[in-house]
Amino acid sequence: MKVVIVEDEIAASDNLSYILRSINPEIDVIDVIDSVSDAISFFLKKNEAVLVFMDVHLADGLSFEIFKQVNIEIPIIFTTAYDQYAIQAFKVNSVDYLLKPINEEDLKLSLDKFEKFTLNKDAIEEQLQGVLNMLKETSKHYKLSYLIQKRDELIPIKVEDIAYFYIEMSIVKVVTFDKLEYVLNKKMETIEAELNPENFSRVNRQYILNKQCIKKLKFHFNGKLIVDVEPSTSERVVVSKLKATEVKKWLNS
Numbered sequence: 001m002k003v004v005i006v007e008d009e010i011a012a013s014d015n016l017s018y019i020l021r022s023i024n025p026e027i028d029v030i031d032v033i034d035s036v037s038d039a040i041s042f043f044l045k046k047n048e049a050v051l052v053f054m055d056v057h058l059a060d061g062l063s064f065e066i067f068k069q070v071n072i073e074i075p076i077i078f079t080t081a082y083d084q085y086a087i088q089a090f091k092v093n094s095v096d097y098l099l100k101p102i103n104e105e106d107l108k109l110s111l112d113k114f115e116k117f118t119l120n121k122d123a124i125e126e127q128l129q130g131v132l133n134m135l136k137e138t139s140k141h142y143k144l145s146y147l148i149q150k151r152d153e154l155i156p157i158k159v160e161d162i163a164y165f166y167i168e169m170s171i172v173k174v175v176t177f178d179k180l181e182y183v184l185n186k187k188m189e190t191i192e193a194e195l196n197p198e199n200f201s202r203v204n205r206q207y208i209l210n211k212q213c214i215k216k217l218k219f220h221f222n223g224k225l226i227v228d229v230e231p232s233t234s235e236r237v238v239v240s241k242l243k244a245t246e247v248k249k250w251l252n253s
Contacts (some may be wrong), residue, residue: 001027004047006054006063007079008034011242012100016053016079019104023111035059036066043070051095051114056080057249075117077110081197081246101242142196148174148182157182159199163213163231165191167206177213179231201250203227203239211251 003020007013013032020027030049033039036058043066052074054063066072081100095117096110145158163177167188174182184191192202202208209229218226223241225248239247 001050002030002048003027003051003053004042004049004074005029005032006034006039006052006058006066007032008055008057008059009242009245012055012079015242016102016107019102019107023104023108036061036063039063039066040069043072043074049074050118052076054078057246075114077114100246143194146174146184148184150182155182159195163210164229164233165208166233175231177231197250198253201247203237203243203247207233207237209237214251217248217251 001024005013005016007016017029017032020029030047031042033042037060039054039058052072054066054076056063056078057080063078075095077096077098079098079100079102095114098106098110143159145156146162148155148157157174157176161176161178163175165172165174165184165188167173172184172186172188172191174184176182188202188205188208192200192208195208199211200208201211209227213229213231215228215230217239218228220226220238223244225239225244227237227239227247229237
């Protein structure tokens with residue numbers, strides 16, 4: 001099976017290629033494309049691909065711009081770190097929508113959907129339309145505030161006043177822009193899902209940052225980044241090489 005990967009992060013495309021070959025050694029990645037413009041040029045020409053893996057965020061814009069210039073009839077599996085593009089993804093020739101980081105189990109399920117798609121396209125399109133309708137009906141409503149207990153009080157904290165969330169000794173803490181700190185009885189994964197990804201990003205396992213708290217990024221060894229924030233943290237906030245491009249795109253959006 002010949003596939004094309006449209007992805008501007010080398011580490012991400014290498015990881016996807018590796019997992020694909022682990023699942024099925026007969027999968028052949030015939031090309032890796034890293035920009036909207038190159039993707040348009042590629043899909044305007046005849047090619048042998050039967051499936052496309054496409055990141056939403058590319059070096060020169062959102063991949064949805066590709067579909068304004070060329071009609072892609074090849075089934076597509078979208079990949080992204082953000083879930084707010086799901087509805088747009090299902091409006092085009094999408095088989096599935098994978099959230100990064102991609103794991104083998106989720107990828108196997110997507111490939112299974114692709115196989116069903118090729119066997120019964122009408123049934124799959126009906127299923128995808130159902131998912132699209134569900135997504136429209138359950139449009140994401142992000143948290144506006146958290147009710148936090150402190151001693152014998154309950155204090156409402158507006159999300160816009162929170163500089164960052166961090167975890168220390170398995171305890172999640174909230175730090176506000178006026179340098180107050182509170183304990184929040186929630187998991188980081190739950191908090192991450194409740195926040196608007198345009199304003200907040202989980203830059204590593206320990207920190208979820210408000211875009212407004214970031215003063216600057218510093219280059220670190222091996223492609224990593226160090227994030228300077230205000231209020232300051234007791235230890236360095238380090239972003240991995242794999243996550244660095246994503247964080248830079250988020251800050252530049």
